[in-house]
Each structure stands twice: as structure tokens, then as C-alpha cells.
Amino acid sequence: MEEAARLSGIEQSRRACAGTGCAICITCEEPIPVARRAAVPHAQRCTGCQQHHEGVGRGR
Numbered sequence: 001m002e003e004a005a006r007l008s009g010i011e012q013s014r015r016a017c018a019g020t021g022c023a024i025c026i027t028c029e030e031p032i033p034v035a036r037r038a039a040v041p042h043a044q045r046c047t048g049c050q051q052h053h054e055g056v057g058r059g060r
Contacts, residue, residue: 012026012044021040021041021043022043022044023037025044025046025049026044027045027049027052027053028045028046030046032046033046033047
């Protein structure tokens with residue numbers, strides 16, 4: 001299980017470096033809208049999950 005998680009992380013990093021991003025959000029597993037993927041080709045999360053991940057709106 002640990003090996004599978006490690007390989008998944010490596011694959012995600014490769015996609016991010018290549019600028020291909022993901023079609024499915026790595027957090028909520030919902031499709032990432034085409035407009036977001038066009039604006040941020042390396043996106044791995046949908047906008048809502050990315051904002052939550054970055055702590056937007058929590059008054060950091």
C-alpha cells in the first residue's frame with residue numbers, strides 16, 4: 001500500500017512537471033472543469049479544493 005501511494009505521488013509530480021495536470025481532482029475525485037484546466041494546465045485540484053488546500057478565507 002505504501003509503495004502504491006509513493007508511485008501515485010511520483011506520477012502526480014511527473015504530470016505537474018509536464019504541465020498536463022489532472023482531469024480528476026486528487027482531493028474530492030470530481031472532474032476538474034475544462035476552463036480551470038485551460039487556465040492552470042498543471043492543476044491537480046478543482047478550484048474549491050485548491051482554495052481549501054491553500055487556506056484561502058481562513059484568515060491565515
